[in-house]
C-alpha cells in the first residue's frame with residue numbers, strides 16, 4: 219500500500235537559492251519521494267514521501283555528497299542542536315572574516331596605489347623594493363584565501379565537475395581559481411610566456427578580494443538571518459517549565475510534561491498560568507498580551523477559559539487543565555508560525571524557476587564572453603590585452619551573477635512578517651494567505667461574534683394570548699435548550715436566572731437558518747425568524763417586529779402550528795473596537811459589508827452603528843458562500859471574517875478566510891488568518907502588515923534582479939568598447955556580498971515598522 223507522509227527537515231549547508239533547487243531536484247529523483255519543496259529562507263526541506271520506500275538517511279545520503287545534509291528527526295523546537303550548529307558556523311565565518319579582511323585591505327591599497335600612481339601621477343610611484351615585496355606577499359595571501367578560507371568554494375568546483383551541479387559556491391570557486399591559476403602560471407613561467415601575455419599582470423588580488431568580500435557577506439547574512447527567526451524564539455521562551463498542582467489534597471510542583479488533562483493547577487498572583495484551562499475558583503485580571511498582542515488585561519472568573527503562558531495579575535486561581543503538550547494554544551501557535559514561515563509565497567515560484575536555470579546560464583555566458591574576447595577582441599587589440607579583459611570578464615560575471623539575493627528576497631520578508639504578525643496576535647497560516655491578503659479590497663464580516671460580542675441577552679418577552687410571560691419563557695427555553703445557536707443560549711440563560719424548570723421536549727428539530735421546532739406535551743411548537751413564520755403561513759404583528767428591529771434587536775417569533783403565542787426580543791452588544799476597525803479598513807480603501815442570517819432591519823441598525831454601508835441579511839447558511847462568489851464575479855478580492863465554526867464554507871470560498879479566534883483553538887482549517895482574542899481591530903492591522911511585507915518583497919526582488927541585470931553586462935565588458943569601463947571582479951565580489959546583506963537588512967526593517 220502506498221502511504222505518503224509529508225514532513226519538514228532542517229537542511230544544513232545551503233548557500234543560495236540555487237542550492238535549494240539542486241536539493242529539490244536530487245530528492246525528487248529518489249524513488250519514493252513524491253515531491254519536495256526546499257526553502258532557502260528558513261533552511262528547511264518539506265518532503266512528501268513513502269516511508270516504506272525511502273528513508274531519511276537515504277535522502278540525506280543523496281545530497282550529502284553535494285555538501286548538504288538533511289537533519290534526521292523532524293524539526294523539534296525543543297531541540298537546540300540546530301541553533302548551536304548555526305552559531306558554530308557563524309563563529310567560524312567570523313574567524314575567517316577577521317583573517318581575510320586585513321589581507322583584503324592590503325590588496326586594495328596596493329591596487330589603488332598602482333592605479334592611482336600611474337595615470338594621474340597623483341601619488342608617487344610605489345618604490346621598486348615595496349613593489350617586489352608585495353608581488354611576493356600577495357600570492358601568499360591569495361593561496362591562504364583560496365585554499366584555507368575558500369575551501370567551500372573549491373568543493374563547489376569539484377562538485378561541479380563530478381556531479382554536474384553548480385551553485386553559488388561553484389561560481390565563486392571557478393572564478394577565483396581561474397584567476398589564481400592564471401596568475402600562478404604567468405608568474406611561474408614568466409620567461410617563456412613573456413612574448414605572449416603581459417606577465418606583469420596577475421590576479422592574486424582579485425582572488426583575495428573576492429573571497430574576502432563574499433565571506434564577509436556570508437557572515438553578515440548568516441548573522442542577520444538568525445535575527446529573522448527571533449519571533450519563534452520569543453514564543454518558545456514563553457513556555458512555562460513547572461506547574462503547581464493539587465494532588466491528593468496536597469500542593470506539589472511538577473514539571474510541565476507530567477501534568478495531565480483534568481489536573482487542578484494553583485496559580486498565585488503575578489505568576490504565569492502554565493497550561494490552557496478553565497477557572498474553577500477565584501477571580502483575576504489576566505494579561506494575555508504575549509499571546510493576543512492586546513495590552514489591556516482581561517477580567518476572568520469561574521467558568522472562563524484561560525490560556526497557558528498568560529499572566530495572572532491579581533487573585534489566586536484554581537484552574538482545571540484542559541490542554542497539555544502539543545494541544546496547548548501556545549504549541550499550536552508555534553507550529554503554525556513555523557509552518558507559515560517555511561511555506562512559499564506564490565510570488566516566489568517565479569524566482570525559484572529563474573534561479574534554477576540561472577547558474578548554468580551564467581556559466582555558459584562567462585565562457586562565451588571569455589571566448590569572445592579572445593577571438594573577436596584580439597582582432598582589435600594585442601592578444602595579451604584581450605586575454606586580460608577576457609579573464610576579468612569571466613571572473614566578474616561568475617562572481618556578480620550569483621542569485622543569492624534573489625533567493626533571500628521573499629523568504630526573509632515572509633519570516634519576519636509572519637513572526638511580527640504572531641506577536642500582534644495575528645496568526646497567518648501560510649505565505650500564500652499573506653500574499654493574497656495584500657490584494658484584498660472587500661471585507662465581508664459575519665455579524666454575530668465578529669461585529670457583535672456574540673453574547674446576546676433577552677431584553678423583551680411579549681405573550682400573545684393566555685400564557686404569562688413566564689410560561690412563554692419556560693416553554694421556549696425548554697425547546698432552545700436543545701439548540702446550539704447563540705440566541706438559544708440567551709433564552710436558556712434567562713430561564714436559568716429566573717430559576718424556571720424546563721419541560722420535556724419530543725421530536726426536536728433545528729431548522730437551518732430559520733429556527734427550530736419541537737413538541738411539548740401534545741402541542742407542536744415553532745420558534746424562529748419571519749421566514750419560519752411565513753413558511754408556516756402564520757401572520758405576525760408587524761408593529762412588534764418593527765419596534766424590536768429598529769432597536770437592533772433580533773425578534774424571535776414563538777408559534778404553534780396555528781398562531782403566534784409570543785415575541786421575544788434579543789439584543790447583542792457591539793464590540794468596542796468594531797467601529798474603529800471599519801473606519802480603518804475604509805481608510806485602507808477596502809469596502810466593508812455585513813453578512814448575516816438575521817433580520818434585515820436588525821442588521822441595518824447594527825451596520826449603521828459601526829459605519830458599514832452594505833448589508834447582506836437574511837441569508838441562509840448555505841447561501842453565504844454564493845454571496846461571496848457573487849462579489850468575486852464583480853471583480854472584488856474578498857476576505858470573509860467569521861467565527862470559523864458555522865461559517866466554514868464561506869471562509870473557504872473567500873480569497874482569504876479570517877477567523878476570530880476566541881477559544882484556545884487556533885488551527886481553524888478553513889481560515890488563512892486567525893485573529894486571536896476576538897479583536898476585530900486586528901483586521902486592519904493584518905492588512906497593513908500584509909501590505910508592508912509585500913512591499914518589502916517587491917523592493918527586495920527589484921534590487922536583486924536589477925543588480926544582476928546591470929551587473930552582468932558590465933562584467934561582460936559591454937561598456938568597455940564605449941567607455942573603457944569594465945567591472946573589476948573585486949568590486950563584483952563586494953557588490954555580490956552586500957546585495958544579499960542588504961536584502962536581509964531590508965526584510966528586518968519590517969520588525970520596526972509601525973503597523974496601523
Ligand code: ADP
Pocket residue numbers: 665666698701702703705706730731732733734745746747772773774813814815816817837838839
Ligand atoms: P446568523 O449566525 O447570522 O445569525 P443563522 O443562520 O445561524 O445566521 O440564523 C439565522 C436566523 O435564524 C437567526 O438570526 C434567527 O433569527 C433564526 N434562528 C436560528 N436558530 C434559531 C434558534 N435556535 N432560535 C431562534 N431563532 C433561530
Ligand code: MG
Pocket residue numbers: 666864
Ligand atoms: Mg451564525
